[in-house]
Amino acid sequence: MKFLKYYFFYGIKKLVNKTLGKYKKELVYSENNSYWEKD
Amino acid sequence: MKVIGISCFYHDSAVAYVKDGILQAAVQEERFSRIKHDPSFPFNSLGWILDENNLKLSDIDCIAFYEDPHLKLNRIKYSHVASWPNSFINYKRDLDSQNFKFNIKNFIRKKVGYKGEIEFNNHHLSHAASAFLLSPFKRSAILTIDGVGEFDTTTIGIGNNCDLEIIKKIKFPHSLGLLYSAFTYYCGFKINSGEYKLMGLAPYGTPKYTNLILENIIDIKDDGSYRLNMKYFDHLSGRSAITNSFEELMAMKRRAPESEISEFYMDVAASIQEVLERCVFKISKYVRNQTKIDKLCMAGGVALNCVANGKLLRSKIFKDIWIQPASGDAGGAVGAALLKSRQASGLKRNFGFMNPYLGPEFNDNQIENYLKQNKIPFRRSKNIYDEASDLLKEGKIIGWFQGKSEFGPRALGNRSILGNPLISTMQKDINLRVKFRESFRPFAPIILEEKAKEWFEIDVPSPYMLLVANVNESKKLNPIINDQKGFDKLKVLRSTIPGVTHVDYSARIQTVNNSSNHDMYQLLKKFDEKTNCPVLINTSFNVRGEPIVLTPEDAYQCFIRTKIHYLCIGSFIVNKSEIKDSELIKNDDWLKKFPLD
Numbered sequence: 246m247k248f249l250k251y252y253f254f255y256g257i258k259k260l261v262n263k264t265l266g267k268y269k270k271e272l273v274y275s276e277n278n279s280y281w282e283k284d
Numbered sequence: 285m286k287v288i289g290i291s292c293f294y295h296d297s298a299v300a301y302v303k304d305g306i307l308q309a310a311v312q313e314e315r316f317s318r319i320k321h322d323p324s325f326p327f328n329s330l331g332w333i334l335d336e337n338n339l340k341l342s343d344i345d346c347i348a349f350y351e352d353p354h355l356k357l358n359r360i361k362y363s364h365v366a367s368w369p370n371s372f373i374n375y376k377r378d379l380d381s382q383n384f385k386f387n388i389k390n391f392i393r394k395k396v397g398y399k400g401e402i403e404f405n406n407h408h409l410s411h412a413a414s415a416f417l418l419s420p421f422k423r424s425a426i427l428t429i430d431g432v433g434e435f436d437t438t439t440i441g442i443g444n445n446c447d448l449e450i451i452k453k454i455k456f457p458h459s460l461g462l463l464y465s466a467f468t469y470y471c472g473f474k475i476n477s478g479e480y481k482l483m484g485l486a487p488y489g490t491p492k493y494t495n496l497i498l499e500n501i502i503d504i505k506d507d508g509s510y511r512l513n514m515k516y517f518d519h520l521s522g523r524s525a526i527t528n529s530f531e532e533l534m535a536m537k538r539r540a541p542e543s544e545i546s547e548f549y550m551d552v553a554a555s556i557q558e559v560l561e562r563c564v565f566k567i568s569k570y571v572r573n574q575t576k577i578d579k580l581c582m583a584g585g586v587a588l589n590c591v592a593n594g595k596l597l598r599s600k601i602f603k604d605i606w607i608q609p610a611s612g613d614a615g616g617a618v619g620a621a622l623l624k625s626r627q628a629s630g631l632k633r634n635f636g637f638m639n640p641y642l643g644p645e646f647n648d649n650q651i652e653n654y655l656k657q658n659k660i661p662f663r664r665s666k667n668i669y670d671e672a673s674d675l676l677k678e679g680k681i682i683g684w685f686q687g688k689s690e691f692g693p694r695a696l697g698n699r700s701i702l703g704n705p706l707i708s709t710m711q712k713d714i715n716l717r718v719k720f721r722e723s724f725r726p727f728a729p730i731i732l733e734e735k736a737k738e739w740f741e742i743d744v745p746s747p748y749m750l751l752v753a754n755v756n757e758s759k760k761l762n763p764i765i766n767d768q769k770g771f772d773k774l775k776v777l778r779s780t781i782p783g784v785t786h787v788d789y790s791a792r793i794q795t796v797n798n799s800s801n802h803d804m805y806q807l808l809k810k811f812d813e814k815t816n817c818p819v820l821i822n823t824s825f826n827v828r829g830e831p832i833v834l835t836p837e838d839a840y841q842c843f844i845r846t847k848i849h850y851l852c853i854g855s856f857i858v859n860k861s862e863i864k865d866s867e868l869i870k871n872d873d874w875l876k877k878f879p880l881d
Contacts, residue, residue: 274503274511274513275511277505278505278506278507279505279507279509280454280458280505280509280510280511281440281452281453281454281507281509281570282452282453282454282455283451283452283453284439284449284450284451284452284453
């Protein structure tokens with residue numbers, strides 16, 4: 246049950262995020278001059 | 285304050301013991317369990333460290349774990365979300381495994397019986413601490429690069445006396461370590477183990493695919509920051525290192541493990557090595573500009589790429605570089621323990637040589653008892669250095685077992701197989717008849733520190749075998765012919781020490797002085813007196829896929845299974861020709877015990 250809960254919960258969450266582009270933008274190249282992030 | 289550092293449950297589990305800020309002992313579990321890269325909880329190592337230091341569990345003030353399982357679980361969830369639904373099957377597996385780590389405190393309390401404080405540290409901070417806090421620098425820039433910690437894959441930091449600060453980072457899934465591992469997998473080698481082979485294979489090829497990789501697979505900015513094109517990688521879902529698109533881009537299927545290595549894969553190895561070096565160079569220049577510090581400490585698996593290290597040193601971007609010899613996850617145990625010790629009671633730093641000989645030692649009585657109990661013919665040597673150097677001069681291969689075992693992936697002269705580098709067939713002989721590994725793999729030279737400059741293009745000590753430099757011009761043989769391709773390059777005699785000269789004239793050097801390793805120094809001195817050559821072939825005392833030997837029994841087993849002629853163990857010499865034929869192991873069935881690496 247725990248597995249199903251995680252699977253569907255995050256699956257749905259991903260769909261939402263995909264629509265909003267939250268994760269998508271992190272997985273492609275960027276025009277920015279740097280990919281460094283501050284700690 | 286007494287702190288135990290632990291790394292485990294991924295690969296290379298290890299235990300380190302730090303007392304009042306000083307590293308006392310460290311050992312990897314694989315040496316006891318005889319399972320290469322053993323990830324299991326290091327019960328044996330912990331037991332040895334407690335016994336060796338006369339400690340009870342109740343004496344330990346804190347157990348410091350090298351990473352934070354809570355953060356790591358978040359990363360696994362993130363990965364799952366990002367790669368759903370491809371991660372369907374592996375997510376459950378990863379979650380179960382992480383749940384186990386999640387409960388490591390309970391695990392330690394129940395299985396080990398420890399009731400004191402248990403602390404988690406950040407993975408890359410542990411790496412950074414293992415490098416900076418053991419370095420000879422009071423102030424230094426710190427660079428850690430590996431596959432992945434919790435989220436971070438590359439970090440830049442600053443160390444100042446006992447303080448450490450991470451200032452910049454690159455996060456998963458973008459990872460130089462995973463990029464190199466993906467190519468390791470593509471070339472038919474094992475991830476987290478075969479990266480050395482890829483590095484050793486690179487000089488046989490031509491970097492024809494560098495631009496293809498830079499244009500399609502990785503975007504490297506001028507400041508060295510990078511991002512992977514995830515179309516070609518599958519490490520987010522945990523299914524595989526590469527996708528079908530990767531093979532389509534390279535226009536060739538992945539090489540089957542153990543199959544013949546074609547020129548194509550040699551060229552791929554050369555190309556990814558060049559990409560890695562370019563990226564590390566750019567990062568280093570950025571670190572220098574950002575921190576304005578001219579000293580650098582490095583750790584993380586990528587810091588074991590000694591070819592890149594050597595070039596970085598020669599580039600003079602930094603005045604001085606120090607690399608943690610146990611740069612992989614095993615070193616995380618050391619870093620975690622040092623971090624805790626620093627926070628709790630301040631840290632005494634000696635700014636001197638970090639002793640890599642931190643493991644178990646066997647004295648002559650213990651060795652003699654073992655040999656007698658097992659009815660092994662042996663004799664006590666009046667002068668082991670003199671006799672061993674005579675044997676090496678004659679071209680004999682020696683198993684050398686002395687003093688404390690090394691911490692980290694390299695045999696640094698206490699658990700080593702030694703050979704004469706002046707003999708041209710020695711590399712092939714040791715590779716095929718002793719190590720049972722691929723004939724293309726080079727061997728490292730071990731050399732007297734004061735004579736290193738005469739033989740190699742290196743002007744700094746390299747006590748941990750982490751720097752690669754070329755053989756000096758004066759030692760190269762003329763005429764130099766460069767028109768061979770692939771493994772044909774092996775047929776050319778390139779220097780006066782062919783046993784340790786790679787096909788591009790490079791060598792992974794270890795320098796030794798009298799205080800860093802007295803026994804090896806004396807042996808090299810004697811060999812130099814007799815041959816005018818202060819260099820020996822030094823390779824780890826094991827066969828392919830086997831962890832480096834730890835005990836006299838491990839050493840003897842390795843000795844009778846292979847074509848090593850003599851075993852020099854403590855003050856004793858065992859001659860293979862005096863051992864009964866029935867004792868020797870002549871078939872290769874035992875090799876199956878060690879999985880291919």
